[in-house]
Each structure stands twice: as C-alpha cells, then as structure tokens.
Amino acid sequence: MMSEPQEIIPIGKNELVGRVAEFFAEGYRLVQICCTTLKDSYELNYSFDKDYHFKNLRITVAPDEEIPSITAVYHNAFLYENEIHDLFGLSVKNIAIDYHGTLFRIAISKPFSIENVKLPEPPPPQPEESKQDTKVVTEHPDGQEPQKA
Amino acid sequence: MHKNIIPFGPQHPVLPEPIHFDLVTEDEKIIDAIPSISYVHRGLERLVEKRDYIDFVHIADRICGLCSFMHSMGYCQAVEQVMAVEVPERALYLRTIWAELSRIHSHIFWLGVAADAFGFESLFMQCLRLRESVLDIFEETTGARVILAVCKVGGVRRDIDAETLKGIVNRMTAMRSMMEEISNVFISDYSIQHRLSGVGVLSREDAYTLGCVGPMARASGLHLDMRTLGYAAYKYLDVEPVVESAGDCYARCLVRIRENYHSIDLIRQAVEKIPEGPVEVKVKGAPNGEYFSRVEQPRGEVIHYVKGNGSRFLQRFRVRVPTFSNIPAMIKMLKGSELADVPNIILTLDPCISCTER
Numbered sequence: 001m002m003s004e005p006q007e008i009i010p011i012g013k014n015e016l017v018g019r020v021a022e023f024f025a026e027g028y029r030l031v032q033i034c035c036t037t038l039k040d041s042y043e044l045n046y047s048f049d050k051d052y053h054f055k056n057l058r059i060t061v062a063p064d065e066e067i068p069s070i071t072a073v074y075h076n077a078f079l080y081e082n083e084i085h086d087l088f089g090l091s092v093k094n095i096a097i098d099y100h101g102t103l104f105r106i107a108i109s110k111p112f113s114i115e116n117v118k119l120p121e122p123p124p125p126q127p128e129e130s131k132q133d134t135k136v137v138t139e140h141p142d143g144q145e146p147q148k149a
Numbered sequence: 150m151h152k153n154i155i156p157f158g159p160q161h162p163v164l165p166e167p168i169h170f171d172l173v174t175e176d177e178k179i180i181d182a183i184p185s186i187s188y189v190h191r192g193l194e195r196l197v198e199k200r201d202y203i204d205f206v207h208i209a210d211r212i213c214g215l216c217s218f219m220h221s222m223g224y225c226q227a228v229e230q231v232m233a234v235e236v237p238e239r240a241l242y243l244r245t246i247w248a249e250l251s252r253i254h255s256h257i258f259w260l261g262v263a264a265d266a267f268g269f270e271s272l273f274m275q276c277l278r279l280r281e282s283v284l285d286i287f288e289e290t291t292g293a294r295v296i297l298a299v300c301k302v303g304g305v306r307r308d309i310d311a312e313t314l315k316g317i318v319n320r321m322t323a324m325r326s327m328m329e330e331i332s333n334v335f336i337s338d339y340s341i342q343h344r345l346s347g348v349g350v351l352s353r354e355d356a357y358t359l360g361c362v363g364p365m366a367r368a369s370g371l372h373l374d375m376r377t378l379g380y381a382a383y384k385y386l387d388v389e390p391v392v393e394s395a396g397d398c399y400a401r402c403l404v405r406i407r408e409n410y411h412s413i414d415l416i417r418q419a420v421e422k423i424p425e426g427p428v429e430v431k432v433k434g435a436p437n438g439e440y441f442s443r444v445e446q447p448r449g450e451v452i453h454y455v456k457g458n459g460s461r462f463l464q465r466f467r468v469r470v471p472t473f474s475n476i477p478a479m480i481k482m483l484k485g486s487e488l489a490d491v492p493n494i495i496l497t498l499d500p501c502i503s504c505t506e507r
Contacts, residue, residue, distance in 0.1 A: 003230065004378055006441055030360050032469040034441075034454050047441065047452070052378060054441065076360040076477035097183070104187040111192055118198045120460035123435070 007055045008045070013067065016046070019057055020070045023048045028055070030070075033080035035088050037117040042088060046070070061090065063114055071096035079103070089113040150175045155488070159188050163266040163492040166502030170495075174488060182483040184476055190506045194466050201461040202228055202436055206301055209453070212468060213503040214295045215255045218247050219446045220468070220504075221300035223453035226380060227442035228302050231457060234432055238382070240304035242423040245382040246317070247291070247299065248444075249412040249419070254283040255447035256405040256412075257328075259499045260335065263402065266496050267344045275331055282324055286317055304429025314420045321413045328413075332406045345399035349482040349494035352396055359478040362471045363449020364404040365498060369396035375445035386418045398490075401497040435461045446471055448499050470504035 011019055028048035036043040038060070044067070046057040061067055067084075069092050070077045081092040082103040089110030110116065153174050159167030167188040173181035196208050209224035210217050222244050229236055261276030284294045290309050291299040299306050309317075335341055351361070356369035366373045367390055374390035376383045391407040393400035436457030444451050449471030456465040479498050486494055 004380075004443065029357055031450070032452055032474070034452075034467050034469065036456060036465040036467070045454075054443070056441075074358070074360070076358075076474075079473060079476060103185070104190055106187070106190060106192075111195065117195065119464055120198075120458060120462035122458040122460055 004054060008058050009056065010058045013059050013061055016059055017068050017070060020046060020073050024073045030074040030077055033077060033084065035084045037112055037114055039119060040114065042090060066091045066093050068093055069095045087112040157491060163496050168500060168502050172491065177488045179483050179486050179488060182480045184480060186505055193507045194468065197463040197466045202463050203302055207298060210296050210298050212507045213501055215258065215501065216251065216446045216504060217295060218251045218297045218300060219444055219451060222248060223442045223444040223451055225300050225302050227440045227453045227455040228436050230440040230442065231436040231438040231455060232432065232434060234303055234430060236304050237427045237430060238424050239426045240428045242382040242419050243305050243309060243428060244300065245419050246416055247297065248381065249415050250283055250286060252447045253409050253412045254280055256409050259405060263496055266492050267341065272334060279324065279327055279331065282320060286320065301429065303432040308428045318417050318420050321416055325413055328409055335402055335406055342399060345402060345493060346397060348398045348490045349486060349497060350397045351478055351482050355481055356478060359481060360474050361478040362474050364401055365449065365475050365478060367391055368393045368400035368404045370394040375443045375450045378443060380444060382419055385422055386415050398493050398497040435459055436463065448472060448501055468507050470507065472501045472505045
C-alpha cells in the first residue's frame, strides 16, 4: 500500500494568516482549502505542498464565526473562500475577489451547512463477543461450520 | 480609454461546457477577467449521505466523462488508505494501464478540440479518429467506453488476460506512428505556431504561486506530476514529468503531445512488469479516519478527500479538481492578452467543467 506522509497541524483561528504567511515564505504552494461539516462546527483544512511534502493547517470554527481571508498571502485562495461562503454559509472576511454569494448558482442556500448536511451516526461500540458473532455470520452465510484460527 | 465589458460564455463555440467570463477590455486588449462558474453544479459530494462507501465508487466514476477512471481510482485509493487495505499488485498495474489510456484519450480529444478552435477542422477529425482506438480498448477490457466502472474499493472488477495486454501494446505501437503524423502538424505547421506561440504566457513563478497544476504548470517549467508520488504501480515505472519552459499556448500543446508518447511508454512498461495474481481483495468494515488522495489526472493534480467515522456512510467526500485550481492562473493569462486570443488561452487550460461542477 502506497502511503504518502501527510501532516495535519491543528491551529487556532487567530494564528491562521500568520502561519499561512510562514508557509508562503518557505515556498509552499496552496493546494486547496477543504471545509468539512461537523456536528456543531466546521473544520477547515488549508493544504500546502512543497517538493511533494503535503501539509495541512486545520482550524475549527463555529457557524457564526468569521474566518480571516488568506488572499492577501495566496491570491488564488479567493475561489476556495467564495466556495466556502456559498456552500457552507461561513463568513470570510476581506476576500480579494468577493462574489458576495454569487459564485455558486444553487437551488438551496448553503447546502453544506450544519442544518442541511445529514452526518452519519458512528457505529455503537460493540463488546468483543458480539463482534466475533457478526464475523462468523458474514464469512459463512451458507451455514458451514466456521474454522477456528 | 473607454472600457467595455464583453461577456464570454457560458455558451461559446470553443466551450463544450458552460463557464463564463466578464472580459473588461480597452480597445482589443483585455485588462481584467472575472470568471463565473456553477451553471451546472450537481452537489455530488453530498451523495455520501445516500450511498455507502462501497456504492459511492459509482458516483465518483460519474463526476466526469473524460476523467471517469481517475476519479474512481482516487476515491478508492483514499478509502483503501483509511482502511489499510492492501490492494493486490496486479490490480495496481491494471489501474495504471487504464489511467494512462484515459490520459491518452483525454489529451487526443483536447488536441482535436484545440484544432477545431483555431480553425483546423480536418485535424479535429483525425484526432477523434485516433481517439476511437483507445475507446475500443476501453470497451474490450471494461465493457464501457466512457464511464468505465471498473475500479472498486480493494482492487478492480475485471482482469485483462496476457494476450489482450500484448494486443494493447501492439495497438499502442501502431497508434504511436499515427500520432506522430498528427503531432508533426501541431509542432511544425506555420499557422498553428503563429496562432499559439507567445500567446497566453504564464511565467514559472506565477504558475507556482497561483496554484497551477498539470500540463499548465509543466508548460511553465514546473516539475509537478503526482505520478512521481508512486501511487498505483507508478512506483515500479520510470515516470519522468514532461516539462516545457515557454509557458505559452504552444508549450501547453507540446506538453500534451509529449505526454501521449510517455503514456504509451508507461503502458508498455506496465504490461512488461505486471505480475500474476488476484485483482481484488475482500474489504470488511467501514472507514474510520481521513486521507487526502492525490492523483495526476490528464488536467493535473486532483485531490479526493474522504473522512469517515466508522459508519458505512462517509462523513465527508471532497474533490478538488485541477480546473478549479487553474482558474486563477487563467485570469492572470487573460489580462493583457488580445480579445481574439481568448478562446485559445481558455482552451489550452483544457477546462473540465464537468469536474469543476461536481
């Protein structure tokens, strides 16, 4: 299995622009900004790459929190930031090219917001015995005797 | 001087799919370009709520017609990484072969569309005729010509027997000579050079800082090719990024032409080295974790991000497609260019709106 080392660095929102500027100074390119809806907050991953070293800055924000724009450092971030505003309903402050909610022509407002996204329930933790029972049923659906390891 | 705003798209003869630019012009010169996207946004990413992680491969397959296989491979890689699934070596080689065939078919299609855009219709016909042979290989090996649906979490759905693999190499060798004929026209024809050389120049520095990927970045001198990461079977093959330095429309055209030859060579290498063995493993459980899978599509680096919490339904699936990443660089190139060059500049980006409107 190929495994590319990937680093995720959790930081506070107030550190964001400073840390992004450090990445810029070190010669990293901005690969993407990826927003993920959590149960009651949003997680933003700012991905950078330099010589195939992949690093992510991660911030977690509440729905009503304002996020600082990084377009003053990486101009190409404006598309990602407008996307986050339009699809997730998050407010991004001082975007270099701000579409004010018109980048995405969508039928419903902020479709990826907490109110709209249905998150899957994690499976309940199962005791060791019942897990083994499930495995036996899966591996022997035709009723054969399970082989013991 | 008086400024005019000229709308370009979303319907335009050079655009197979809708994207719009407001071109701010002074006389015939572009001084600014404001892009508009999302005319056909589909919200496929949210379908993870309705399809479990095994079924979702079929959605990933349908993000785009030209890059269908790349999307399913990137998605499967991400899930396999989260679940620590060991994909059989033979399946990795088969994925590589289909991926390179996809690249050839996409690049030839682009060459044809580009030829049509600068008024060389017979060349367009020749390119599409050549592309047919790749589609025929897809049909024979996967049963489909566009949406291949052959990749799955844990491997691939179909094997290719040794005789067919040998046949593919032979057909690629024959195709190479036909490709050379067509490529010579692109490389040597005076009118094509005149139309593309020195047009839409993007410097190496701009390409890097604006997040450019794929042939766009490589035509500006950046050695940026995700295949060098060694995913699938690329770690066993001699991958050498095709790089040009001029950064203009002509250089982007040359990169795609040379990449076709490189892809043919990679297919030959993969067929020579492919081991015997199974093509899939049984996958149990559900993904619990996250991963950014990076794959080199025909248009550049694509990122498939998956995040799961142990449920069979993913918490998040996100695709960052190369076109989305190349739009800022396109704006940069359009500024200062002539109005008549806009179609060629936009086309040499090879915009895939289907991917962008995932």
